[in-house]
Amino acid sequence: MTRNTWKKIKDLRVIVSLIFLVLFTALFLDAWHLVPPKLAAVLTSLQIVPSVLKAVIVGGTATLFVLAFIVLMTLFLGRVYCSTICPLGVLQDFLIRLARKMNRRKRFRYNRAPQWLQYSVLAIAVILVLFGTSMIIGDLLEPFSNYGRIVNALALPVIVLTNNAAADILARFGIYFLYNIPLHLEGIGALALGLLFFVTLGYMSLTEGRLFCNTFCPAGAILSLLSRISVYRLVIAKDVCNDCGACDKVCKAECIDSEAKRIDFSACVGCFNCVRSCPEEAIQYERRRIPDVQIAGVGFDQGRREFFRNVTVPTAAFLLAPGLVQGGSVLSGKAKPVTPPGSLSFRHFTSLCTACHLCATSCPTGVLQPSFLDFGLAGMFQPKMDYTVNYCNYDCAICGDVCPTGAIVPLDVETKKLVQIGKTTFKKDDCVVVSKKKECAACSEHCPTKAVHMVPYENGLRLPEIDDKLCIGCGACEHACPVTPNKPIFVTANEIHLKAEKPKVEKEKEPVPATPGDFPF
Amino acid sequence: MDRRTFVKQTLGASIAFGAFMKTGSLLSELGNLQLPYDLVAIKGGEPDSMFDSGIAALGGMKAFVKKGDKVVVKPNIGWDVSPERAGNTNPKLVARIIQHCFDAGAKDVSVVDHPCDQWQRCYSNSGIQKAASDVGAKVIPGASASYYHNVSVPKGISLKSTQEHEVILDADVFINVPVLKNHSGPRLTMGMKNLMGNVWDRQYWHRTDLDQCIADFSTYRKPTLNVLDAYYVMKRNGPRGISTGDLVMMKSQLISTDIVALDVAGAKLFGIDPNEVRYIKVAEEMKVGRADLENLNIKRISM
Numbered sequence: 001m002t003r004n005t006w007k008k009i010k011d012l013r014v015i016v017s018l019i020f021l022v023l024f025t026a027l028f029l030d031a032w033h034l035v036p037p038k039l040a041a042v043l044t045s046l047q048i049v050p051s052v053l054k055a056v057i058v059g060g061t062a063t064l065f066v067l068a069f070i071v072l073m074t075l076f077l078g079r080v081y082c083s084t085i086c087p088l089g090v091l092q093d094f095l096i097r098l099a100r101k102m103n104r105r106k107r108f109r110y111n112r113a114p115q116w117l118q119y120s121v122l123a124i125a126v127i128l129v130l131f132g133t134s135m136i137i138g139d140l141l142e143p144f145s146n147y148g149r150i151v152n153a154l155a156l157p158v159i160v161l162t163n164n165a166a167a168d169i170l171a172r173f174g175i176y177f178l179y180n181i182p183l184h185l186e187g188i189g190a191l192a193l194g195l196l197f198f199v200t201l202g203y204m205s206l207t208e209g210r211l212f213c214n215t216f217c218p219a220g221a222i223l224s225l226l227s228r229i230s231v232y233r234l235v236i237a238k239d240v241c242n243d244c245g246a247c248d249k250v251c252k253a254e255c256i257d258s259e260a261k262r263i264d265f266s267a268c269v270g271c272f273n274c275v276r277s278c279p280e281e282a283i284q285y286e287r288r289r290i291p292d293v294q295i296a297g298v299g300f301d302q303g304r305r306e307f308f309r310n311v312t313v314p315t316a317a318f319l320l321a322p323g324l325v326q327g328g329s330v331l332s333g334k335a336k337p338v339t340p341p342g343s344l345s346f347r348h349f350t351s352l353c354t355a356c357h358l359c360a361t362s363c364p365t366g367v368l369q370p371s372f373l374d375f376g377l378a379g380m381f382q383p384k385m386d387y388t389v390n391y392c393n394y395d396c397a398i399c400g401d402v403c404p405t406g407a408i409v410p411l412d413v414e415t416k417k418l419v420q421i422g423k424t425t426f427k428k429d430d431c432v433v434v435s436k437k438k439e440c441a442a443c444s445e446h447c448p449t450k451a452v453h454m455v456p457y458e459n460g461l462r463l464p465e466i467d468d469k470l471c472i473g474c475g476a477c478e479h480a481c482p483v484t485p486n487k488p489i490f491v492t493a494n495e496i497h498l499k500a501e502k503p504k505v506e507k508e509k510e511p512v513p514a515t516p517g518d519f520p521f
Numbered sequence: 522m523d524r525r526t527f528v529k530q531t532l533g534a535s536i537a538f539g540a541f542m543k544t545g546s547l548l549s550e551l552g553n554l555q556l557p558y559d560l561v562a563i564k565g566g567e568p569d570s571m572f573d574s575g576i577a578a579l580g581g582m583k584a585f586v587k588k589g590d591k592v593v594v595k596p597n598i599g600w601d602v603s604p605e606r607a608g609n610t611n612p613k614l615v616a617r618i619i620q621h622c623f624d625a626g627a628k629d630v631s632v633v634d635h636p637c638d639q640w641q642r643c644y645s646n647s648g649i650q651k652a653a654s655d656v657g658a659k660v661i662p663g664a665s666a667s668y669y670h671n672v673s674v675p676k677g678i679s680l681k682s683t684q685e686h687e688v689i690l691d692a693d694v695f696i697n698v699p700v701l702k703n704h705s706g707p708r709l710t711m712g713m714k715n716l717m718g719n720v721w722d723r724q725y726w727h728r729t730d731l732d733q734c735i736a737d738f739s740t741y742r743k744p745t746l747n748v749l750d751a752y753y754v755m756k757r758n759g760p761r762g763i764s765t766g767d768l769v770m771m772k773s774q775l776i777s778t779d780i781v782a783l784d785v786a787g788a789k790l791f792g793i794d795p796n797e798v799r800y801i802k803v804a805e806e807m808k809v810g811r812a813d814l815e816n817l818n819i820k821r822i823s824m
Contacts, residue, residue: 033641167667171668174691176659179662180664180665180668364642393642396601432728436728438729438732439730439732440731441705441727442723442724442727444705444706446637453705482726482728483728484728505763505764506766509769519564519790521785
């Protein structure tokens with residue numbers, strides 16, 4: 001390959017990254033539910049942290065295959081993932097480019113990121129997941145989930161409001177092609193923090209480039225460790241280099257020491273800006289030579305040493321985690337929220353959910369809403385079943401299909417219909433039938449299994465009664481109940497999901513065939 | 522009052538006023554209209570062929586739809602269940618009614634409901650969206666408060682005002698197409714109960730006095746025509762149903778301009794005493810329609 005061809009590698013990177021950015025953004029902006037869940041699952045399987053979680057917990061050859069692809073890609077070419085597949089990385093590139101266009105020419109300079117920090121973050125994250133919370137990786141630092149929350153917080157409301165304004169105008173002309181989409185601001189706390197994260201990230205990227213990717217990003221940490229032993233790496237050909245330092249100034253990862261003519265490849269995010277900038281075409285991929293591998297080995301050891309040097313931090317986290325989980329529940333002061341079908345248990349869900357909010361965007365009814373502190377500090381932002389917004393549609397299991405981490409495992413619809421995520425409580429004194437002596441039955445009307453059914457009360461009225469064994473906790477009764485503000489019928493969470501009984505199916509007797517012309521009136 | 526509220530209210534009021542004027546004229550027109558029968562009962566055919574025979578007995582759809590009319594067909598599309606479950610109106614019947622409207626010269630025909638389950642899944646899985654759009658009807662969303670405008674119910678006792686879908690407010694002809702089902706609340710759902718799908722806030726009805734509100738709302742606007750689908754009838758576990766085991770095949774249909782007569786006949790078809798259905802009694806007392814089937818001119822068709 002000629003050197004000139006190498007220069008085009010940056011154009012290729014830009015094209016690929018834009019394709020992925022558009023695709024992932026579309027997932028989180030799909031207020032119309034146009035993206036098939038299976039396609040969403042294929043796309044999100046490319047996201048390394050969610051996929052690692054899913055591979056460990058749920059398994060599945062497809063996930064393993066995609067992971068193997070990412071690992072091999074990194075083992076050959078380094079962290080090109082960070083500049084192509086990672087939407088948060090590409091978002092930062094976009095912001096940096098935007099700043100440049102606006103004439104704020106930022107020149108980067110070599111600045112070795114404290115990678116020990118990153119490896120410690122990864123170690124803490126692993127320990128916390130084992131301890132039943134995904135707090136560090138998901139709630140705070142996982143790039144894909146943060147991107148999801150940023151899009152959810154900043155772009156989705158704009159899209160929905162624009163859609164609704166257009167729908168309103170078209171409706172005036174009798175055109176209902178667009179329809180009104182409810183905008184839920186229940187997760188406003190999550191939205192505010194999404195915004196805060198976005199501002200912080202924006203500031204970091206405009207001043208120090210991809211600093212986040214080399215300090216706090218757990219995906220970056222995994223890939224950085226892999227890239228330390230990659231087969232090929234970017235190097236500066238010392239004999240060709242003319243010491244102009246152009247590469248140094250365009251390096252967003254700030255990993256090129258142009259004076260020493262050295263690239264710290266474990267911090268390189270594979271953007272190829274340096275390749276493009278070099279007037280002498282001195283920067284290109286080169287196969288690691290044997291002595292280099294040994295050097296790399298030393299480098300890895302150094303990393304490991306730093307890793308252990310900071311073992312005190314993980315230990316602290318280890319001791320802190322249960323406190324955070326417990327403390328959170330105490331803080332919110334409420335009963336534990338109901339988790340979606342497929343999330344198996346409170347612990348399974350909270351330890352694996354990285355709060356990307358893709359399930360909330362994909363949920364056709366909107367019953368899945370981002371929470372703020374309902375799951376405690378350690379489960380910040382994780383979605384919950386919010387029966388004030390809607391109820392879980394009986395014949396739907398989309399959340400499990402789209403969940404990238406396996407926090408909600410995919411269920412076929414027939415299985416889902418028997419998963420009891422909570423149980424219903426009925427306090428009859430507040431029910432319309434008792435307090436007003438009027439017929440209502442909104443609860444049993446909506447109940448898909450007839451766990452809530454009507455039994456004779458007084459004066460020909462009928463009162464709801466609940467069969468726990470049939471109840472799946474979908475919240476249809478609670479949502480439909482017209483009593484305000486405290487509903488007499490409500491769902492409380494099963495901390496471990498149970499199996500409900502199949503609704504009783506009996507065949508209604510066919511009427512005696514009537515003779516023709518025989519009408520009962 | 523901010524500008525948005527002002528625009529909304531003025532617009533709502535003018536739509537409501539227009540609809541009122543239209544309904545008024547429509548009512549007087551219908552009052553003069555001499556129909557050969559008060560009620561047509563058909564049995565033994567398919568949902569579409571039964572309607573063909575029934576509407577022919579009433580003089581064809583031209584008796585109800587004038588050239589250039591805007592028609593709204595309001596089936597029950599309340600639940601995310603397939604047509605075999607008969608939780609919603611039979612899609613074949615809905616399609617055939619739409620075809621008759623177009624044949625009579627309707628300018629456009631819209632189909633709308635305010636479903637209970639997630640609306641797109643209801644529209645699509647009921648088979649009604651496809652059946653209706655295949656024959657040229659517009660399928661209109663109804664699951665957002667923005668489509669509903671305040672209307673007053675002057676004769677209402679518990680329900681003095683409510684919010685109705687703008688497409689219905691704007692229609693020249695309103696055809697109510699319920700499905701006959703068991704209902705865990707007011708016992709049966711038929712003609713009057715189906716009109717709950719025209720409005721936005723149903724919880725008010727439930728927490729105030731459901732039967733009274735159902736009767737109240739039936740005083741608000743007399744549907745041009747009511748067609749009760751009793752092809753498959755859900756005998757228990759209504760209104761959503763659990764399985765096809767809840768159904769019996771009755772292969773029947775009722776057509777009437779009198780919603781009370783329709784519901785009385787529907788209850789008898791179902792096999793329960795109409796007096797057990799409180800909203801029918803209340804509506805009859807409020808003179809919404811007639812319950813004395815024995816004095817009505819009924820056409821009975823067996824196919």
